[in-house]
Amino acid sequence: MNGAIGGSEQGAPLMFDHVSVRYAGRTQRALDDVSVTAEPGKMTAVVGPNGSGKSTLVRTLLRRVPMDSGRVTVGGVDVASLDARDIARRVAIVPQREEPVLPLRVEEFVALGRHARRSAFGGMSADDHAAVESAVTRAGIRDAIGRRTDTLSGGEWQRVRIARALAQAAPVLVLDEPTTFLDIAHEMAVFELLDELAQLGQTVLLVSHQLNLVARFASHIVLLHRGTVAAAGDAATVMRGEILERVYEWPLVVTRDPAVGAPALLPLRGSGRHRERPSS
Numbered sequence: 001m002n003g004a005i006g007g008s009e010q011g012a013p014l015m016f017d018h019v020s021v022r023y024a025g026r027t028q029r030a031l032d033d034v035s036v037t038a039e040p041g042k043m044t045a046v047v048g049p050n051g052s053g054k055s056t057l058v059r060t061l062l063r064r065v066p067m068d069s070g071r072v073t074v075g076g077v078d079v080a081s082l083d084a085r086d087i088a089r090r091v092a093i094v095p096q097r098e099e100p101v102l103p104l105r106v107e108e109f110v111a112l113g114r115h116a117r118r119s120a121f122g123g124m125s126a127d128d129h130a131a132v133e134s135a136v137t138r139a140g141i142r143d144a145i146g147r148r149t150d151t152l153s154g155g156e157w158q159r160v161r162i163a164r165a166l167a168q169a170a171p172v173l174v175l176d177e178p179t180t181f182l183d184i185a186h187e188m189a190v191f192e193l194l195d196e197l198a199q200l201g202q203t204v205l206l207v208s209h210q211l212n213l214v215a216r217f218a219s220h221i222v223l224l225h226r227g228t229v230a231a232a233g234d235a236a237t238v239m240r241g242e243i244l245e246r247v248y249e250w251p252l253v254v255t256r257d258p259a260v261g262a263p264a265l266l267p268l269r270g271s272g273r274h275r276e277r278p279s280s
């Protein structure tokens, strides 16, 4: 990821307000009275073990899950009152999973991010072209231009999907595990890009399993556990050994990231004769 950052939309607060969700056929709620606020100008991260409800929270934004109670607002407007196009003008989402369905070229796929801003029969405007161009540069996918999306590697496809969301130029950017499949350099570049976008005023909500990078970059962290908020706050508040061991059900220590001094998690070998404990 590289290139000039410019023309970012100013963010709007994204609020999940006492949200409860129960999927059909399940006795347990996937989310139980969860409240999360992502503020403009900040990177907010939602973390937690597999199945703790992170993607469900993202899905409530698209109204794709049955909410028992609560509401989700963007800039104070309830998403229940908006149609899909209105939501897409306000929130750009990179979902956790997605396969290239149509045989599109990369630049055509990124241009889909402009859909909500175009008239039904109009072609691409100069603004649309500029937004696609900027997204391609920011996402570092220029080398992939001209290629078909179904020929990309996992990491290339991930970055192309991020580019489509950037092209949307929405005030709120929501990414569900955007660095899966990415190597160290591309993963760091994504975190640095999101940090820059947040500093420019956008609202950035990130779902991630990369706790150590989240601790370095996010200003606000929400730890989900079995559909409830186990901890929320800055890295020092959430990245605590006793909390993380209980939630992840695995022995670990929290140490200091030598580069920046942020809390850093070190999982220990946890079973049988390999069980480790730090020497004190």
Ligand SMILES: Nc1ncnc2c1ncn2[C@@H]1O[C@H](COP(=O)(O)OP(=O)(O)OP(=O)(O)O)[C@@H](O)[C@H]1O
Residues within 6 Å of the ligand: 023, 024, 026, 030, 048, 049, 050, 051, 052, 053, 054, 055, 056, 057
């Ligand atoms: N469509 C569905 N129908 C029934 N249960 C579902 C459905 N989608 C998710 N769940 C359940 O809801 C709970 C939360 O799932 P969710 O996908 O939100 O977790 P997650 O925190 O995103 O997990 P991961 O880290 O594995 O992606 C899990 O128990 C999951 O099995």
